[in-house]
Amino acid sequence: MSPARWRWRDWLSRYGIALAFLALGSALALLTPRFLTAANLLNVLRQISVNALLAFGMTVVILGAGIDLSVGSVLAFSGALAAGLSTAGWPAGLAMAAALLLGGIMGLFNGVFVAYARIAPFIVTLGGLTIFRGATLVYTDGRPITGLPGGFDALGNGVALGVPVPVWVMLAFLGLTHFLLRFTALGRAVYAVGGNEEAARLSGIPVAGTKLFAYAYSGLASALGALVLTGRLNSAQPTAGSGYELDAIAAVVVGGTSLFGGRGGVLGTFVGALIIGVLNNGMNLLDVSAFYQQIVKGGVILAALLIDRLLSVRND
C-alpha cells in the first residue's frame, strides 16, 4: 500500500468514529429543532456523565486486555456508603472521600485476583458484580437511602459557569485519564501489557502491578460515577447501576478501543459515550416508541463497529 493511502486510512480509522458522531448529530439536528440547542447539548453531556465516568475507567482496564463487569455494583456500593455515612452525620465531603476509597479498594480486590491469582478477568469481575451487589443490599437493607445533605445536590444538579457540575467532573476525569494514559510511564505500561503481555514482561514492565492499577482505577471511576448519580437522584438506590457495565463497555468499544487490549484511548471512549447519549436523547426527543428504541440502539452500535472494522482492515 502506498504511504499516501496508508495515511488516509490511518486518518479515517482514527477519526472515523468522530465523523460518525457528527453525522448522527447532523441527522438529529435536521429531524428536530429541539436537538441543536445549547440547553439540550448541555443536557446530553450531563446525562452521559455517569456512563462516561464508568467507561473511562473501563477503558483503562480494557486497554490492559482485561474487562471489568463489576462497575455497576461498585457504583451501587460506593453510592450507598456515601449516602449512608452522610445521613449518619458525616460531612458530605468526608463521606464522598470514603466512597472513592471504597471504590478503589473494590477495584483492588478484582485486581488481586486477576494479577496474582491469574483468574480470567471475566470470571473475577463477574464474581465482583454479585459480591458487591450483595454487599450493597446488606448495607442498605434493600432500601433506598434519602435525606442527603446539600453537598450531593450541588454535585449532581449544580451549575458552575453555565455548565452542569457533573459535566465538569466528567471533563476533569477525562483529562486526567487521557494524561495518565498518554503522558505517564504507567499509561505506557498499560498499553504494553494489553498489547503483548509477554513482551512487556521481558522488557521489565511490572505486569501484575500494572493490572492492579487498572482495576483500582476502574473502581475509583465507578465510585466517582456513584457520587454523581447519587447527587443527581438525591438518593442512593440499592439497585443503582445494574446493567451499567454493558453501557460502559459499549461506549469503550464504539469509541474504537480494541477488546483485545493495547489499542485505543479514552478520547474515543468519550465520543462513544456521546454517541450512545445522543441516540437516547434523540429518540426521546422524537418520541420513538420504546420497542423500536432498543433495536435502533443495538443497530447503531453494530454499525459503528462495522464501519470501524472496514476502515481498519489493515491491522498489522
Next chain:
Amino acid sequence: MALLEMRGVEKRFGGVEALKGVDFALEAGEIHALVGENGAGKSTLMKVLSGALLPDAGTVLLDGRRLRARGVAEARRAGVVMVYQELTLVPDLSVAENLFLGRLPALVRHRALERQAAALLQGMGLSIPPEAPLRSLGAGEQQLVAVARAFVQRARVMIFDEPTATLSAGEVERLFELIRRLRGEGVGVAYISHRLEEIFELADRVTVLRDGERVATAPRSELSPERVVALMVGREVRAWRRAEHRPAGALGTFEVEAEGLASLQLELRRGEVVGFGGVVGSGRSEALQAMFGLRGRCRWRGRVLRGPRDALAEGVFLVPPDRKTQGLVLALAAGENVALAVLRRLQRLGVMVRARERSLVDGWFQRLSVRPADPGKPAGTFSGGNQQKLVLAKGLATAPAVLLMEEPTRGVDVATRSELYALLDQLAAGGLSLVVSSSDTEELSGLCDRVLVFRGGRVAAELKAPLRREEVVSHVTGALEVA
C-alpha cells in the same frame, strides 16, 4: 517406477526462494532421509508433499499419477500422511478412538473398537492401553499412537519431520522399530532430521538440500558423516567478515540450575561472544531463558535473578526468538517499543519526559539505521529485519553488560542480516558481552569467540576460535558420534 516422485518443485515466500526446482523420489519400502541446514528447504519440501503448501511450480506424482492435493486432508485421502505430534490427535478421546478417527462408524461400539485397537497395538509391539484417554500418555507415546494410526489409514507415504526431538531414548528405539515395520509393509518413508546418527542408523538413501537446491542423493552406504556435513555446508560465500578483536578481562559468571538441564557455569569476559549450538530440545534455549531468570535458578555475579526485572537491573537483556509474540508490542509505536525497557529512566514524577524519550529513540533509530525512520508508526508495520532492530534497540537502550540473543537473525533478509552481524561485532568490540543461541551454524562460527554445543541438556563440547563451520555442524548433528 518410483512410488512417489517430485519434479522441479519451486516455492517462494515473498522475496525468498525456498525451493529452486527440487527433485525428490521415494520407492515403496524405502526410508529416505532428508538432511540440510536450517533454511535449506527440507520442511518446505515436505509441506508441499503433504498438501500443507501449494508449490509455485513442479509436479508431484504418486504411482505415476499426478497428485494435486489442495490441503492436508486431500493428500491424506490419497495416502500421503505427515506425522505431527499434537495436531491430528484428539487429547480427550481414547487411544482406540484416536486410532480409528475419521473411520469411526456412526454408532461407536467401544468394546469392539478397543479389542481391534488392542490387537493392532500388540501387533506393533506397543503396550499402550487402548481405552486410556490420549492425554494421559506421555508425549512420546502420543507420537507412537500417531504413527500407529498410519497403519490403520493404510498410508502409502509417511513423512516424519524431526520426530525424536521430544522422545526419550527408549521411545526413539520403539519409533524406529515402527518405522522399519512400515518399510516392511511397503510404505515409503521420508525422514527429516538434524541428527546424523539417526540418519545413519535408519535411512536407506539420503538426499542433501542446501539453499533450496538438491546437492546430492545417494545410498547411505556410499556416504560418510564427514561427506554429508561437507555437502550440507558447501562452499561458503560470506557477505560479512568478523573484525579481529580480543575479549578483555573477566566480567562475571552465570551459574544456572534448571529442570532437564545439567548445572551450567558460564564465565564471560568483557566483549566476548559466546555461541550456544544444538538441535531443538538440546537445552540451549532453556539455558538461555534460565540466564534471564525465566526458568530454574540463576546466579549472575553472585546475585540471584528471579525474573526479567532482576536481570535487567543487573545489566542482562534477552532478545527473545520471536519478535512478534515476545519481542515487540506490535500495536505500539516503534519508538515507544524502543523506550519500553527504560521507562523508569525517561520519567520525572511518573510523567514521561518527551524530549528525553525522543532523543533516546532518535539516537537508536539512527545508530541502527531503522527503516522507515519514523518512530511514530506502529511496530507491526515494520519489516522483519527492522523489527529485529527495534528489539535490539530496546535492549541496547538499557545499556546492558550482557546481551542474550536467541535466533537473532531468524526470518531476517540477507542484507539486514550482515548489517546486524557488523553491528553485533562492533558492540562486542566496544566491550559488550554477547551470548547467541542459534540453529544457524554459519552464524555461530562466523560471529562467536567460542561455541558451546548442547546435547540432551548438557554441554557436550566447547569449540574455541578459530571456528570452522564444518566443525560446528559436525558437533551439532552428532556426526562425530556416528564415525
Next chain:
Amino acid sequence: MRVRELAALAAVALGGPALAKDTVGLSVSTLNNPFFVTLRDGARGAAQKAGLELVVLDAQDKVDKQVADVEDLIQKKVKVILVNPTDSSAVVPAIKKANAAGIPVITVDRGANGGTVAFHIASDNVAGGRLAGDYVCKMLHGRGKVVELEGIPGSSAARDRGKGFNDHLAAGCTGVAVVARQTANFDRAQGLTVMENVLQAQKEIDAVFAHNDEMALGALQAIKASKRPIRVVGFDATDDAVKSVNACEMKATVAQQPAEMGRLSVEKAAGVAKGGKVPEKTEFIAVALRLVTSDKCR
C-alpha cells in the same frame, strides 16, 4: 432459618392440636419486602376472625423453595393453599401437584400460567390507571398536556396501568392530551434522564404520570432542576413516594392495599374450606386501589 419459619414448619410437620381448626396454607414469594409482610398480616387477621389456622411459608424469592413449600403444605393436607408465586411459570408444577391432591388453590397478587386455580386475587392495575387518569384530569380542570413514563415494555403492570390511564382520558377527559410517551423501565435513574430529554423536547407540560414511583421520583428530580411547574403522579405508594407527597413535591401516588389483599384471600379460602363452591374457571377478585394525596398542600 428464622425461628418463625421453624415454628411454622414444625406446625406443618407435627399437626397435633392445631387440627381442631381447619388449616389453610399461605406460600409467600418473599417476606423481605414490606409489601408482602403487610399482606401476610392482613391474612393473619382475617384467619383469626374466621377461626382458621394459617400456616405461612416464605419462599425467599426462590422458585425451587416455593415448590418444596407447597409440597409440604400438600403433605400436611391443608384445606386450601394460597400461593403468592415467585414466578408465574415456575409455580405451575406445584399447583398441579395440589390439584392432583384435590386441594383448591388460590393465587395472590401474581397469577399462574397453568394448573387449576379457583380464585385469583390481585390489585386491579387497569382500575389504578383509571384512578390516576381521573385525578390528573380533575387536577388540570380537564385541560392540559401530560407526559406518560412507561414501565418495562411488555410487562403486564406497564400494559394495564397505561391502558387504564389512557382509556380514562380518551373516554371522559379529551381536553387532556398525552404529548410524550416514553419508557424509563421502572428505574429511577432512567426516569431522570428520560424526563430531562422530554423537558427539552416539550415546551408545555402540565403533569407527568409515571407507571411506578421510582420513575416518578426520578422525573421529579429533573423537573425540580428545570424549575418548571409540572405536577407528578406515581404508582405503588412506596415509602419514598409517600414522603414526597407529604412534603408537597409529588402530587399523588396510587396505593395498592396489601392488607386488603391478604384479608380477601383468606376470606375466599374460608368460604372454600367451610364447604363453599369452588368455581370451575378461575374467578378474578379485584382488590381496590386507593389514591394517596396530601390535604395540606395547595
